[in-house]
Amino acid sequence: NFMLTQPHSVSESPGKTVTISCTGSSGSIASNYVQWYQQRPGSAPTTVIYEDNQRPSGVPDRFSGSIDSSSNSASLTISGLKTEDEADYYCQSYDSSNHGVFGGGTKLTVL
């Protein structure tokens, strides 16, 4: 079964840059697009990156996404960290049966 693995938590200071990784278990992560969702406590998820590196309207350009085929991983980078970025972040893609797959989520602390 295809799985996506994320670090459980990351922390960084305001104004700094943080990168969250999402590693595919098998096959090529580049075979299907990767999305990233932000979820604040008590709220539904919202999209911050879709189709590997596209930002929905309204998402600041401090958020960027990339794919590294050599490590079979996707990354979400947030620059100029703000306290409002503190949230859980989930990567998402699909397996070969077109079943959705989520990473386990990463708790970002901005301290």
Add this chain to the structure above:
Amino acid sequence: QVQLVQSGAEVKKPGASVKVSCKASGYTFTSYGISWVRQAPGQGLEWMGWISAYNGNTNYAQKLQGRVTMTTDTSTSTAYMELRSLRSDDTAVYYCARIGWPSGWFDPWGQGTLVTVSS
């Protein structure tokens, strides 16, 4: 604006069924699919399946096969998710989300529906 509004919280006994609705507005309902995702308390997101609002085709998560049914009513732009034979570990917030193509990204999401399974 594009919006998905879900039905209210439910409390069910083990073995019962629940049906959650998701009413869409602000776009052509039959041009997109709807996916369902759930989140147990304190846990991550779990994909449950999707349904095409165009032709009703479905694709369910293997672990829920036989217990879940997703349907749509195009006359009211509403999607439904029914889960049967409920167990305590089905207690979760259930979300619907519109599926964008070609990547299949989920946006927007409904506000979520808490389903509590307890005797």
